[in-house]
Amino acid sequence: MKKKRRPIRPAKLSDAKEILRLIRFWAEKGKLLPRSLNDVYERIRDFFIYESADGKIMGAVSLAVVWEDLGEVRSLVVDEACQGEGVGKALVKRCVKTAREIGVRQLFALTYLPDFFKDLGFRDIDKQELPHKIWSDCVRCHKFPDCDESAVSISLGEDPEDG
Template sequence: MAVICRKAAEHDLDALYQLIDGYAQQGIMLPRSKELLKYSLDSFVIAEEEGRLLGCGSLCQLGQELVEIRSLGVAEGCKGRGIGRKLVDYLIREAREEKIPKIMALTYEVAFFEKMGFTVVPKDIFPEKVWTDCIHCKKQHCCDEIAVLKRLD
């Protein structure tokens, strides 16, 4: 059976939380409580195969002209199957449908995003991100993630 991407639903909440929590415990992703995930469920996309959640990602609007890909992850044992690419393609389509001209991410996987047409940029060009999320992050003053940007217009 093929991997499909779709909008997350409430029945995905536990699996979504477990996937994100696994990455958060490794310090690779910001932790998200189940309550926060439930509140922001409509921003999430999941990849699944035969009812099993294989990956996730979400879009967060940071301004009228900018959205961020966040919480992008693929389950252990499922990497290298193109799942991340399918999720990012889905999120890019969503941003285009909303007529958002720029999409960014903070990542450790720069090569992956470069293959998808993103370019490395300085983090400080995103004050929207800094004041939305970074201000609450424990890595705020020692952030080692790389900013990437893709123009959609």
């Protein structure tokens, strides 16, 4: 039975430590890059939150604007207890919607779960297609320069009402 949840919402400063808890959990398993609490606070406006009816944060995602019309889905994290319940998909859909609204025309993610993103309309791309600017975060990864993540991307077009 699916748990009742509130709508996805923008993150608040008071969410930062819970966001970091989820990020650390998955970063320790090698599933995404770690982030510091300072980084979460500095980028709190990039985050969206999915929470249960009782207010527990079940997932988070960050939408980063990388360049003129390019955005990135970052730090997609879902509480282990909610895996397979659609939380991650709902968070990515919110990123896509918001990206369209602000004029992002291409949205990408670096991921170990490319099929998850493909189910949402993303396609595989060569990492070399991405601007070098995005690799500034990658140098913090213990796997750099031998990244084993897949790059996926979706074209958002110009109409914010699509999808």
